Amino acid sequence: MKRSIGSSAIAIGLGLALAVSMAACGNNDKDKDNTGASKGGGDTKADCAAYEQYGDLSGKSISVYTTFVDVEGASYEESFKPFEECTGAEIKYEGSKSLTADVLGRIEAGAVADIVAFPQPGLLQQAVATGKVLEAPGAVATNVDQYWTASWRDYGSVDGKLYAAPLGASVKSLVWYSPDAFAQAGYSVPETWDDLLALTSQIVEDGVAKPWCAGIADGDATGWVATDWVEDMVLRSAGPEVYDQWVSHVIPFNDAKIVGSLTEMSKILRDDKNVNAGIGDIKSIAATSWTDAGTPILDGQCFLHRQASFYGGNFADEGASVAEGGDVWAFYLPSNDPSRKPILGGGDFVAAFADRPEVVAFQTFLSSPEWANAKAKVTEGGWTTANNGLEKGNLKSPVDQLAFGLLSDPSAEFRFDGSDLMPASVGSDAFWKQMTAYFAEGKSEQAVADAIEAAWPK
């Protein structure tokens, strides 16, 4: 064995020596090509006044790593164009859906990009624990204080230190419905949770179709849709303070208040009269893909579907118009206490792994209203932010405007998706699986909560 390692090391060494010399040549060629392309690509001249603070960054490049691919990724690249044109810097964008799986390995290997957009605060904490994440520079901290609420700053901080500024955001506390179907049946948008329950029984009585449709299947992530439901219910029936205690495990998962919230949810989702419109029975919730679950609304087979703001893209793909007077629209999932307006949502956080001046400049740009507005202008739909420097009118899609309106409402209490904050063995494992069992096997609320509590790392 020893000999085998020795001789293969020599072979690899020789191969690599050759490789290094050739790779060096290859890289030079590539750099030339890229700078040529980025200079030629700028057809619209942006107003560069706001970018003067970043100075001249010609010839510098910054690498960015996010979870956004395809059309979404392209709109991010497009939104960096004004920065590239005004400062001369080049942004190397990489989007991969496997970011959550491989970013920690890349950090360890030293192969991580200059700037990474973490989709979960929990993952950001793990990254910070490696000691490689740099604290947010002063200009970024100033922007975060100026344009975001305190809870957003907290989600980007670890142990009180700000590491990452928020980037995009989504609102999950929305119920989709068809304005036409509502108008025909004479229903109105409910103002309180009790109104929503009353509307549900009204629809059941009228008997045109079952009121709710739902689906929580998503490959190996099956169950996350149901965890969002639970989080929304905890926010509403127990309140944001209890929610914070629950997420940070100050109170156990099987606390009576949490079981009570699950029971409240069961009034809608575990009643055969209410679900699963156009699809099947209660069990079909576990087997229906979340991407398909809301579409029966368009066929009039279903009246209500709770899903995040980004689901508007799925309706648009079906050819529906997503607007207040369109085929499908959404209302805020109400609570019974009119003085409080809890909002469940998600978002990304941008942390830096290098402190070169161009990286600091780009990080500052991403936390500025200039970037938020540039991003809004190039995005067809499915993106919003909690950056209150954004001009609402720049968002092209009405549902994004609705979501931004909720996020920037001063009376709203934003809470981050709890399953993203809990330890991975709960937030992306036991919680998902138990909620799937809750629908597929008909487990009781108490049994589900007990099983998740048992999975919490001691």
Add this chain to the structure above:
Amino acid sequence: MSGLAAPAESGIRGTGPGNGGRGARSGRPGGGDRAAAAKRRLTSPWASAIAVAIGLVWSVPTFGLLVTSFRGSVKDIRTTGWWEALNPSNWGGFSLDHYRTVLSGSGTANLADYFINSIVMTLPAVIIPIFLALLAAYAFAWLDFKGSNILFVGIFALQVVPIQVAMVPLLTQYVNLGLNASFWVLWLSHAMFGLPLAIFLLHNFMKDIPRSLVEAARVDGAGHVTIFFRIILPLMVPAIASFAIFQFLWVWNDLLVALAFGGNTPDLAPITARLADMAGSLGAKWHLLSAGAFVSMIVPVAVFLGLQRYFVRGLLAGSVKG
């Protein structure tokens, strides 16, 4: 392992490279009879029927995927099974829309660019391990040096090391060497992961070449280089081709190594990475996947069909002595 080597020794001579498919041309009396006898011994109508049945069942999902890729209406794909598209009254629903979308590209780039990345990634990743493994196999088979058996076992033992274990250390090395984010990391990684099996397979084929052949060449004054190129290499073609198919399919279909080492950038990412992204960040456009899968399948299928006669022969090779 022994299962692979066994047929070479157990005397299924009629199907060896000397006779298989070319038996009639061999001109040796009795060659055809022996082949027929072997055929009789190896076939039975029941086995054939079962093989055909398994083949059909196996093909059904792929066929369903093919039908789905031609269904134009997204709503139909979501709500009804693919077999309903086969009903003649629904034939109007077939269209090439998904193929058009996939090939013209609504996202960051279209599939054609990634095709080139895949080819650039795959060819060296197949050639490098074959080249190195041939040299190593020759040394193990024909050069007597101390510890060669232990070394050979050691190399094959590397086959059991999971790729995932090697990833972070390997990536660290690439970063230290300044190779990161170039095709070199993909070529070298695939070569490394493919080498243990390549050396093992090629060595087993090479070992079965009659010693007398090599010794005769040596008597005639041939050195190692001449023996390798003039005697061994021509006899090894079926084995090389069959390993090339294995390695080609593995590298072409790989997503893990490409994403972990190369990253998902338009400069480096192979077609599988684009395929994985095609449905969009939230999976809303999954109906495009069936068309994308068939586009990416074209090359491996062509390679397999083109080399399949070697594939069958290569698996049964080593029976030159027959």
